Amino acid sequence: MLAEPAAALSDLALGLVVVALAVRLGRAPAVHRYWRTSFWWAGIAALAGFVHHGVIKYSDQWSGPSWAVISGMVVVTVSYLLAATVAEVLGPRHARTFWVLRSVGIAAYVVLAVTGHAGVGALLTCESLTMVSILALWGWAAWRRHPMAGPVIIALAASGAAAAAKAIDPSVTRRVALDPTSVYHLAQIVGMVLLYLAISARRPNPPSVRPA
Structure with missing residues (x-):
């Protein structure tokens, strides 16, 4: 019996779809390797979320560390998404630009940590700055x-809208035997499929956008 069946199974569905898309990429x-890596992560x-919601949630001792590990995976995913974006938009020789933009979220988290507000939630909030x-x-x-x-x-807008699903009142999602987290997982599938289509349908050698 899964600890959180809806959240676990919806995360499993999301994971299987995204891994399948990563294989196809x-x-x-012609697709930049950073895109493929971001999909894999x-x-x-x-x-990992399937295991977390399905099994590890039974343990109060391991639930926190498990979620921290998954959050770290999300950070790596966002990092590769930024790297792919910099490569596509500015060109492959803009590593410095990547690190400047990446440091925004990292610096914000360092500030929160120094002021005593460190934590997984703070980390993911700071990652939203990287998404911006x-x-x-x-x-x-x-x-x-x-x-x-x-x-x-x-x-990306579809993925953002999926994240907003977490704010839905549970009494609303309960009508379809789901919870806000599982709705988020299922909606995120749409965002990832759209991103896959955007990447795979690219021109063979699209011109990079460089400063004028």
């Missing part, structure tokens, strides 16, 4: 008419 040599994190950087880059790319910008922005 591996067969597309996202899929592994979701599969990613969206800003793709917004700039759209203004410069990058061919991937529109589809990627739609996919």
Whole structure:
């Protein structure tokens, strides 16, 4: 018997779909390796979430550390998503730009840690700053008419909307035998599929958007 059946099974579904998409991206040599890596980490994190919600939630001792590990996987996923974005939008020789943008979320978390507000929740909140950087880059790319910008922005918006599902009143999701977390997992599948389509449907050699 699973500790949290709906959350566990929906995370399993998300993980299987994302891993399958990662495998398919591996067969597309034109796709930057950072995209593939971000999908692999996202899929592994979701599969780990299945174990967390299904089994580890029974243990008060291990539930916290387990969630911390999964949160770390999410951080790695977002890092590769930013790296892929920098490579696509600015070009492959902008490692310094990546680290400048990546340091925003890290610095914010360091400040929270120093002031006594460290924790998994704070870490994930700071990662939202990195996502803002990613969206800003793709917004700039759209203004410069990058061919991937529109589809990627739609996919990221869908993922953001999925995250908002966590704020739904449980009494609403209970009508369909789900909880806000499981709704989030299922909705996130849509966002990941849209991102996969945005990446895989790219032009063979799309021009990078470089500063004028």
